[in-house]
Each structure stands twice: as C-alpha cells, then as structure tokens.
Amino acid sequence: MKQVFLTMGLTVALGLAVNGCTTTAATGELELSAAGSTRDHRKIATYYRHEAAKLRQASEDLSVRIAVYERLFGPTSDWVAGTRLLAQSYEEAAQEYERKAHEQMERIHESPRPTGVGLESR
Numbered sequence: 001m002k003q004v005f006l007t008m009g010l011t012v013a014l015g016l017a018v019n020g021c022t023t024t025a026a027t028g029e030l031e032l033s034a035a036g037s038t039r040d041h042r043k044i045a046t047y048y049r050h051e052a053a054k055l056r057q058a059s060e061d062l063s064v065r066i067a068v069y070e071r072l073f074g075p076t077s078d079w080v081a082g083t084r085l086l087a088q089s090y091e092e093a094a095q096e097y098e099r100k101a102h103e104q105m106e107r108i109h110e111s112p113r114p115t116g117v118g119l120e121s122r
Helices: 002-027 036-074 078-110
Strands: none
Touching: 002 036
C-alpha cells in the first residue's frame, strides 16, 4: 500500500514538472517576425540555446538518478520508469529549443536588408 502511494506521488510530481516545463515554454516564448532586427534574433537564439543547455543538464542529472534508482529499486521500478520519462521530456524540450534557436538564426538570413544600407556612392 505504501508503494502505491509513493508511485502515485511520483507520478503526480513528474506530471507537474513536465507540465511546468511545457507551460513555461508555451506562454513565455519570444517570437519576432522576419522583419525584426538581426540583433533581436541573435538575442532570442542565444536565449533558446541557453535554455536548451539547462534542460540537457537536467536530463543528464536525472540519468545519474536513474542509475541510483535501478540499484535501489530494480530496473523495472516505477521510480526508474518515471525518472526516465522525465529525463526524456527534458531532452525533447531541449531539442525543441535548439530548433527554435536555429529558426531565429535562419530569420536573420531571410530578413530583407533596408534599402541604401551598405551602399556607398563613389
């Protein structure tokens, strides 16, 4: 019975953690049109890359925890399965942030240059 409550508690905690990651990403996203400045797109790309790195680090940290849980509770434990799912969700979120960073950098190359910039009369 105690194991059931622990499993339920872990499942709820993991669900809240994953939901928190996706909700923050969905509501706090920075988006600019292709007409935005190059500097703005670079800043946004840097932000996304930084967030991706943090998420990847969290995923790697959970990998260590998975190994500990496997030794304590066995490889088929709910603790192991739940922690694996959480690590996987962090890695998927990191990949999404990397994709968004790449998209911002592509917008720099697609942005039309203002007329007259860089043209000098000789």
